[in-house]
Amino acid sequence: MNRVNKLREVLMKKKLDGFLITSTINRNYISGFTGSTAAIMLTQKNALFVTDSRYTEQAKKELGRGFEIKEIKSSKEYYQAFLEVINKDNVKTLGVEAKHLTISQYEVLKKNLLKIKISLESSLVENLRETKDEDEVICIKKAVEIAETAFNKTLKKIKPGVRETEVAADLEYNMRLLGSEGQAFPTIVASGERGAMPHGLASTKKINRGELIVIDFGAVCKGYCSDLTRTVGLGIINGLKRKQYKVVYEAQQMAVSSIRSGVSLSVPDKKARNYLKKNGMEKHFTHGLGHGLGRNVHENPSIGSKIKGIFKAGMVVTVEPGVYYAGSHGIRIENDVIVNDKGCELLGADQRRLVVL
Template sequence: MSLSLRKKRAVARAKAAGVDCLLVTHLPDVRYLCGFTGSNAALVLAGGRAVLFTDGRYTAQAKAEAAGSRVVIAKKPVVTAACEWMEAAGIQRCGFDAAQTTVAALEGMRKSVSTKVRRGLFQAVEPLVAGLREVKDAEEVATMRKAALLGCQLFDGMLSFMQLGLTEVAVAAELEHAARLAGAEAMSFETIVASGERSALPHGRATQAKLPKRGFVTLDFGVVVDGYCSDMTRTVHMGKAQPDEREVYDAVLEAQEAGVAKVAPGVTCAEVDEAARSVLRTAGMDKYFSHSTGHGVGLEIHEGPRLAAKQTQVLAPGMIVTIEPGVYMPGRFGVRIEDMVLVTATGGEVLTPSVKAWIEL
């Protein structure tokens, strides 16, 4: 999908929301609409006009990346400059993303314009651009498929690297180093390596703890390729497992595969969550599953939709979501398995096909 079409769709959504202009300040949204990747920007969409405001550090970059937008190099804060431009252009109702705009930021926007237009100019709207971003086009899918497969490659390499006595930090460092050498521009988030009793921490970031002689090791990580994130989790076991450890792993794997199998257009997010959760409920382990089943992924590691109980949003072709049930038993161990799944016209396609079968190292 061209940037021009993305901007037209955003303008159409703004019009439907009752505003004649959209002020975009969330940087992933800015990138999605105009291609600009800098760290300081505001984008105004007003009818057929797209104006990008940034600072002097990005003069050349903005003109190269945002070729379809007018670029203004602001001599003041970019949002202030954007608001002043809107007043001068006669904008009557400007929509802003209430989910991404703080009270302080809104107050600053109001102070940037004259009193006579301040009261009615700024109108809070739902996250219009975030909604557009939930459905990926073919180019985005191709990029995310590349990122996901790179993640699988990295996991496969870690299986021969992990051994007794290595610290969690050493494992994370090796994985991240390999990722950069393989072409990743960054990690999607701080790599999670949680071993032994720490595997019961859903977000157990890597520490100086050493991999155990016997116990689980959970790896949760992702890479960024051309701005798009991947996300996957695998749990392996060091040494010979106890029967109850294998029982938990098998239940989580069954739950995860049930969630994956449920992914299809027209299915609600709550139905996918229930498909995974019900397996753990039957096994008597649902009380140890403490988070939602999954989330969307894209330019950000956490995007819509959210796969959780009571979430009535319907899946649509082009969405990419995670399926990541887990069981976490404090003081003992935890298991999580996660895949990225593309919603297709007929079902779901796993983008992270790395092995999920039981592994003992």
């Protein structure tokens, strides 16, 4: 079943006569349109795609079957186009994407669509996006491969006195050369005590001998992201840090081996946390274990000890335990996996040994 029909089934279950898609990513997922300005009004009978003259030709090329394209000249005409469908299909309750509409867009919508009930919905399309089809998996695998290859090249650039920003720039450059459409998110390079900030963006700090460096990065392939974190050392790394690295790696492996379709989303986080606890490190693991990965670098489902729901085959998620020691250092190891019925497939290589440069 195609994505439009899957969404129509959801609307039926939710008793929504229509659904307005305004989020760029959801619109792209449902229709194939890669442009930046358009809205989709979907009902059981119609799929109206409203855009302006900049995108009409592009929409004709990109849209899947079943969409009717309407070109408008001013933003007011959006509402007239919506109203036509609303009247034609007798829409009484219209779902909107509450997470993506601004308050002012919502106000204008209410003012223009006086007669109908507007229902604030969250995650209707996002839930469909949780499980990936084969084509999507190919893109994510490619994005992982690009990120890994680029990272292995960048490792040669990490030397005493090199700034974190230089490492980030080199990594981003290498990913671009290998075909990445951009960065999945701003690259994190956090060395020494900056590593204790889980999301320490690359700064102008110079990297010194004896420091661990947390590098979190991702490539983009056909709109799909990868998300990897590597911790590497420079010079001589003491035994305690090496021990901690080993524990984080083992915690990650335990989490990975617990993932399978049908298992609760809370299980791998608990496995990792318990193992860190046994080693006296769990209070330094200050975030959830991971998250869904796709068109957004963070998408449904979240993977944490308090998250409800189960793993489904086709989900792509990150597994990223980390420990953070304020004033000293941080360690995080992140890999991406695809869930299947027997377990999960690790994308790219795991990082068993601490790489020391």
